[in-house]
Amino acid sequence: MKNDSFCFKDSCFKNWLLTLFFILVLTSVSFAITAKATEVLSSINTLSNTPHIRTLAASCAACHGTNGNAAAGNAVLAGMNANYFTTQMLAFKDGSRPATVMHHHAKGLNVDEINLLANYFSQQKRVANVAPTSQQLKANHDN
Amino acid sequence: MTTKNLKTNNLNRRDFIKAATIISGSSLLSACANFGLNKASQAPLGRVVIIGGGYAGTTAAKYIRMWSNGNIETVVIEKSSQFVSCPLSNLVLGGSKSINDLTFGYDLVKKNHGIKWVNDEVTAIDLSTKKITMKRGEITYDRLIIAPGIDFMYDKLPSLESTEAQQQVPHAWKAGWQTVNLRKQLEAMPDGGVFVMNVPKAPYRCPPGPYERACQVASYIKVSRPKSKVIVLDANAEIISKKGLFTKVFNEMYAGIIDYRPSNAVTDVEVASKTVITDFDKISADVLNIIPPQRAGKPAQMAGLNNIDKRWCEVDFLTYESKLAPNVHVIGDSVSAALPKSAHMATSQARVCASAIVELMQGKMPDSAPVFANTCYSYVNEKQAIHVANVYRYDEAKKIMVAADGGGVSSSPTDIEGDYAKAWAANIWSDVLT
Numbered sequence: 082m083k084n085d086s087f088c089f090k091d092s093c094f095k096n097w098l099l100t101l102f103f104i105l106v107l108t109s110v111s112f113a114i115t116a117k118a119t120e121v122l123s124s125i126n127t128l129s130n131t132p133h134i135r136t137l138a139a140s141c142a143a144c145h146g147t148n149g150n151a152a153a154g155n156a157v158l159a160g161m162n163a164n165y166f167t168t169q170m171l172a173f174k175d176g177s178r179p180a181t182v183m184h185h186h187a188k189g190l191n192v193d194e195i196n197l198l199a200n201y202f203s204q205q206k207r208v209a210n211v212a213p214t215s216q217q218l219k220a221n222h223d224n
Numbered sequence: 225m226t227t228k229n230l231k232t233n234n235l236n237r238r239d240f241i242k243a244a245t246i247i248s249g250s251s252l253l254s255a256c257a258n259f260g261l262n263k264a265s266q267a268p269l270g271r272v273v274i275i276g277g278g279y280a281g282t283t284a285a286k287y288i289r290m291w292s293n294g295n296i297e298t299v300v301i302e303k304s305s306q307f308v309s310c311p312l313s314n315l316v317l318g319g320s321k322s323i324n325d326l327t328f329g330y331d332l333v334k335k336n337h338g339i340k341w342v343n344d345e346v347t348a349i350d351l352s353t354k355k356i357t358m359k360r361g362e363i364t365y366d367r368l369i370i371a372p373g374i375d376f377m378y379d380k381l382p383s384l385e386s387t388e389a390q391q392q393v394p395h396a397w398k399a400g401w402q403t404v405n406l407r408k409q410l411e412a413m414p415d416g417g418v419f420v421m422n423v424p425k426a427p428y429r430c431p432p433g434p435y436e437r438a439c440q441v442a443s444y445i446k447v448s449r450p451k452s453k454v455i456v457l458d459a460n461a462e463i464i465s466k467k468g469l470f471t472k473v474f475n476e477m478y479a480g481i482i483d484y485r486p487s488n489a490v491t492d493v494e495v496a497s498k499t500v501i502t503d504f505d506k507i508s509a510d511v512l513n514i515i516p517p518q519r520a521g522k523p524a525q526m527a528g529l530n531n532i533d534k535r536w537c538e539v540d541f542l543t544y545e546s547k548l549a550p551n552v553h554v555i556g557d558s559v560s561a562a563l564p565k566s567a568h569m570a571t572s573q574a575r576v577c578a579s580a581i582v583e584l585m586q587g588k589m590p591d592s593a594p595v596f597a598n599t600c601y602s603y604v605n606e607k608q609a610i611h612v613a614n615v616y617r618y619d620e621a622k623k624i625m626v627a628a629d630g631g632g633v634s635s636s637p638t639d640i641e642g643d644y645a646k647a648w649a650a651n652i653w654s655d656v657l658t
Binding site: 131132135139140142144145147152154155174181184186188189190210214215216217218222224 | 332579582652654
C-alpha cells in the first residue's frame with residue numbers, strides 16, 4: 082500500500098481536517114439560519130399580538146373598520162394575505178403605487194411595522210361590517 | 225339508566241338552570257335599580273368608569289372590553305342619550321347633510337361589548353375615595369377615564385354666556401340643535417346679507433374645522449345667495465391647518481365670497497345687533513357665528529386636572545394617566561398635546577389608553593413606544609374633500625407624541641377624496657358605535 086493512496090502525510094492530514102471543519106461550519110450555519118428564520122417568524126407572530134401592534138393596527142380602524150373589517154368603499158384588511166399587504170404598503174411608501182392618502186401613512190411607518198401589521202391583519206377574522214343606524218335628533222338633546 | 229331517570233335528570237337540570245337564571249336575573253335587576261356600582265366590582269380585573277360617551281370615551285370602553293376579554297367591568301357615564309357626530313356637521317350648514325344623518329344611539333356598542341351605560345350627569349368627582357357623584361346616583365372606580373370633550377370659556381366673551389345669547393349667536397361647535405339653528409339662520413339670510421364667523425386662537429377642537437365651515441357656508445351662498453359674503457375673523461396670524469389648500473379654495477372657488485382676515489381676534493360681541501368687535505373693527509352681521517375659546521370639559525375641571533394654562537390636562541403619553549392624579553386618565557380634546565384635537569386622534573388616544581389600562585390592571589407594563597395614525601378630511605363643497613394625514617410616534621427623549629416624516633396634505637380638492645371622507649365617516653362610526 083502506497084502512502085499517498087491513503088494520505089497520512091502531515092499536509093494531507095491538515096487538508097482533511099480543514100475539509101471536516103468546513104463541513105461542520107456549513108452545517109451549523111445552515112442550522113443557525115433555519116433557527117434564525119423560525120425565531121424571526123415566531124417573534125413576528127408574538128409581536129403581532131403585543132399591545133404595541135394591536136394599538137397601531139387599531140388606529141387604522143377610522144378608515145378600515147374594527148380589526149380591518151371595513152365598510153364598503155375602503156380596503157378590507159382583515160384576513161388579507163400578508164405578502165400582498167406588505168407589497169402594497171411598500172409600493173405606497175416608495176411611490177410606485179399612486180395614492181391619495183395612503184402614501185402619507187406608509188411613509189410614516191418603518192418596514193418592521195409594516196411586516197407586523199401585515200401579519201396582524203392576516204390573522205384577523207373577516208366579519209361583515211355593521212353600520213349603526215342614524216336616527217332623529219331628540220328635542221331634548223342639550224345643545 | 226332508564227328513560228324515566230333520564231327524563232327526571234333532564235328536568236332537574238332544566239329546573240336548576242331556570243333557578244340559576246332567576247337568581248342572576250334578580251341580581252341584575254337590583255344592580256339596575258341602584259346601579260350596584262357604588263360597591264367594589266365583581267369583575268376579575270376590576271372596574272373602569274369612563275366619563276363621556278363621545279369619540280374618545282366610547283372607543284375606550286369598547287376596546288377595554290375587547291382587549292380584556294370582558295375581564296374588566298366598564299361603565300360609561302354620558303349625559304346625552306344620543307351620539308351626534310361633529311365630523312361632517314359642517315355639511316349640515318352647506319345643506320348636503322341633515323343633522324339626523326349624523327345622530328346615532330348607543331344600543332349596539334353597549335350590547336355587543338357588555339358595556340354598562342349610565343345616562344346621567346356627573347356633579348362631583350372625589351379622587352381620594354375614587355367616587356363619582358351624579359344627579360341620580362354614585363359610582364366607585366378602580367381606574368377612571370375622563371373624556372369630556374371641550375368646554376367654552378365664556379369669561380372671555382361674557383355677553384354670550386346665556387342660552388338665549390347662544391340662540392341668537394350660535395357656536396355650533398358641538399353638533400346638535402346649535403348646528404340646526406345656524407343652518408336655519410343661514411337659510412333665512414337675505415341675498416346680500418353678511419355671514420360673519422371667527423376662528424379662535426389655537427389650540428381648539430378641530431383645527432381645520434372653521435375653515436371647512438367657511439367653505440360650506442360659501443358653497444351655499446354661491447348657489448343660493450350670490451350677493452352675500454362670508455367674513456372670517458381669525459384670531460391666529462394665518463390659516464392654521466391645510467393652509468395652502470384652504471388659501472387656494474378661498475381665492476379661487478370662493479373668490480369674492482370669502483373675505484378672510486387673519487390676526488383678528490374677537491374681543492366682544494353685541495348680541496342684540498349681531499355686532500362683533502375686534503381690535504381693528506366693528507362689524508355688523510346678518511348671521512353671526514362665534515366659536516368661543518375652549519378648555520378641557522367640565523368633568524376634567526371638577527377633578528382639577530386642567531393644569532396647563534388652566535385649560536388643558538397634562539398626561540403621560542404611554543397611558544394617558546393624568547400627571548396630577550394616579551389611576552385617572554384623560555383622553556380626547558381635553559388633553560394638552562401638540563396633537564390635533566380631531567375625532568380620529570381622540571380614538572387613537574383612547575385605544576392607547578385602553579391598551580395600557582388592560583395591561584396595568586393585569587400587573588403588566590404598557591407599550592413603551594406607541595405609534596398611531598391620524599387622518600382628517602375637510603369638505604370644500606358638497607362633494608370634494610382634502611386631507612391631512614400623519615403617523616405619530618412616541619419620542620422617548622421628549623416623552624411626547626411626534627409626527628413621523630412622510631405625512632402631508634392633498635395636492636388639491638378632489639371628488640375621490642370626497643368619497644374617501646364619506647368612507648372614513650362610515651368606518652369610524654362603525655368602529656365607535658358597534
